[in-house]
Amino acid sequence: MGVVFFVFGHVPSPSRNRLYHSRSHPRFHPAEAGRNSISAKSPMRVLRRSDSGNVRWPVSVNRGLFPDCRPSSRIFDSVAEHSEKAVRRSMFTDEWGNRVIDCRAATKNYASKPVLRGIDLVVEPGICALLGANGAGKSTLLRLLSGLEEPDSGSVFIGGLGFRNHAVEIRRNLGVLPEGLGLFESLTVIENLMAIGPIYGLTKSETAARAADLLGLLDLTQGRHTVARDCSFGMRKKTALAMALLHKPKVLLLDEPFEGIDPASSAVIEMLLGQLSRGGTTILLTSHILSVVQKIATRVVILHQGRVESDFSPSTADEGVEEVYFSIVGEPQPEVLDWFRS
Incomplete structure (x- = not known):
């Protein structure tokens, strides 16, 4: 069964919103949503840029983070539930020792x-x-x-x-800096980081604090509001690296x-x-x-x-x-x- 996660507790109408599944993207792919504002009470929200300003949009998680995801109009599970299931299992058991x-x-x-x-x-x-x-x-x-x-x-x-x-x-x-960088081109540098944090279970305040630290160290603070597609190659590379490091x-x-x-x-x-x-x-x-x-x-x-x-x-x-x-x-x-x- 395919799984699609939404950071919101809202299922968008297929006529207004199109969900894209990219099998090659190393993280997740934002939905190409319509322009109507979507409200939700979920504590986990992701910023999505639009022509009308910063609007909160639903996010579809694809093969990059969850490889078996497919587009769907239903919510089969939640990020929180998967986090709880993950805690029940343990990586790096004694059987495997240092073979990470x-x-x-x-x-x-x-x-x-x-x-x-x-x-x-x-x-x-x-x-x-x-x-x-x-x-x-x-x-x-x-x-x-x-x-x-x-x-x-x-x-x-x-x-x-x-x-x-x-x-x-x-x-x-796992933190990944892929060959193609995996940036969300329509988001700014800081929005890329704020978008990825909740996927790894970080709160908004944790994501913001860690993002500020990484942007400062990587000399990205001044350009943090630059849209990814307008960044230099070096800025893009450092943004992608910050995204890989964000959840330690x-x-x-x-x-x-x-x-x-x-x-x-x-x-x-x-x-x-x-x-x-x-x-x-x-x-x-x-x-x-x-x-x-x-x-x-x-x-x-x-x-x-x-x-x-x-x-x-x-x-x-x-x-x-x-x-x-x-x-x-x-x-x-x-x-x-x-x-x-x-």
Whole structure:
């Protein structure tokens, strides 16, 4: 049975409102609602921008947060009820120990082209950097681990749980910075954060306080009222990162968190990730900035042509991250083009 959650206790009329289900969005998708104001007494409300100003609208939760959601005109359950059910189960049981992320013989093909070829990967608490050339399968692996796609074969577990039966609980403990960022383009920076907080069980005041802290640290306070589609790439990336950090997840999956980020903000992000790691959060990130990886990673995994080719700790390795990386993917061969010479 499909499930659609509404942050309001109100079911919109199908003739006035259209609910969209986006299977690829990493969080949830706001409903494209009509212009009539919707009133509700529910304590959990989300801001939705419209031409007439800031109006409270219903929100449909889609595959990004709950992968089995489908459009519906009924309310089958509530966020609060799912939160209560999640408490009854426990992630990271003694049986699984420190195997926070457990990927077993995972494969993935696109158009019959193999992208992941039997990935076996166990990630323990700390900061694990996933490296590889373009097309090595890094982003695809993160999509499998975040539940946005299923492996063609093999299995994926987060805290000992699989997405098929425990998607809600996993996502409440998971923070994701996806390749496509997953912003709500018609919302401002601050509204993006205020929209996502209640989905993870935060109150409005908790969301506002945490959002203010993150926006200040990431130098987004001045631009907090800028609509996402009008933001620079760096502002968009930092907004998406703030959304991933807002609920202080147990597991963080970050696709290129330092790409397009200014040096000052990069230093702040390094500090935040280190602080989260010391507090018990397990972090798996991809990056092409080897100097940053050398500095912050407690473990490095290098993918090459869809396979794990190296798995080591930078603190104990005889060679640096850059040396190991180029020994696997090949040394760069700079060559000046003849027509560049003149």
